Amino acid sequence: AQSVTQLDSQVPVFEEAPVELRCNYSSSVSVYLFWYVQYPNQGLQLLLKYLSGSTLVKGINGFEAEFNKSQTSFHLRKPSVHISDTAEYFCAVVRAGKSTFGDGTTLTVKP
Amino acid sequence: GAVVSQHPSWVICKSGTSVKIECRSLDFQATTMFWYRQFPKQSLMLMATSNEGSKATYEQGVEKDKFLINHASLTLSTLTVTSAHPEDSSFYICSASSGTGGYEQYFGPGTRLTVT
Numbered sequence: 001a002q003s004v005t006q007l008d009s010q011v012p013v014f015e016e017a018p019v020e021l022r023c024n025y026s027s028s029v030s031v032y033l034f035w036y037v038q039y040p041n042q043g044l045q046l047l048l049k050y051l052s053g054s055t056l057v058k059g060i061n062g063f064e065a066e067f068n069k070s071q072t073s074f075h076l077r078k079p080s081v082h083i084s085d086t087a088e089y090f091c092a093v094v095r096a097g098k099s100t101f102g103d104g105t106t107l108t109v110k111p
Numbered sequence: 112g113a114v115v116s117q118h119p120s121w122v123i124c125k126s127g128t129s130v131k132i133e134c135r136s137l138d139f140q141a142t143t144m145f146w147y148r149q150f151p152k153q154s155l156m157l158m159a160t161s162n163e164g165s166k167a168t169y170e171q172g173v174e175k176d177k178f179l180i181n182h183a184s185l186t187l188s189t190l191t192v193t194s195a196h197p198e199d200s201s202f203y204i205c206s207a208s209s210g211t212g213g214y215e216q217y218f219g220p221g222t223r224l225t226v227t
Binding site: 034036041042043044045046049090094097098099100101102103104 | 145153219
């Protein structure tokens with residue numbers, strides 16, 4: 001079975017500052033890794049995904065993530081955040097078509 | 112592309128009644144659909160997985176007689192909450208996968224169910 005740990009439940013940051021949202025996973029086999037963003041009362045929107053190949057993955061809205069197999073991590077980063085990035089962020093692993101989500105990280109961008 | 116819709120977006124019902132939520136893939140064929148439940152400030156919990164034309168596979172602890180799932184076509188899955196109670200109040204989200212593209216799931220906007 002796989003599991004996902006998002007190390008920070010809340011991350012407050014000032015506008016235009018860099019941010020990193022941390023995600024660690026455990027799995028005995030290879031998995032696919034995803035980051036999603038959820039705005040209030042909405043579904044999930046895919047930010048980026050790692051399937052194979054380059055360990056640095058670029059996504060939408062200026063986000064990127066790096067897959068680190070040795071550390072079983074898939075941290076999400078953005079060099080300069082905007083107020084509009086305030087949302088809930090979920091890391092997920094997919095194996096055999098089934099997704100397991102982390103508990104989420106609330107990113108709050110302050111002016 | 113890859114749009115998933117849910118209907119209704121919110122519903123209020125009385126305790127003891129049944130509620131049906133629809134999940135549609137608008138521009139692709141969804142071989143697999145997933146139903147999740149999300150409590151406030153919490154993560155998504157997978158309730159069941161359904162493949163078109165087959166019976167849904169429920170996760171442990173999910174009552175299949177209470178949460179009826181039907182995946183009658185490649186573009187439509189329904190979740191019926193039978194004899195709803197206040198504790199069933201939650202945000203229900205569906206997702207759909209075409210089975211290609213690295214197991215990516217496309218999520219619907221969610222349905223807020225409130226049982227009074």
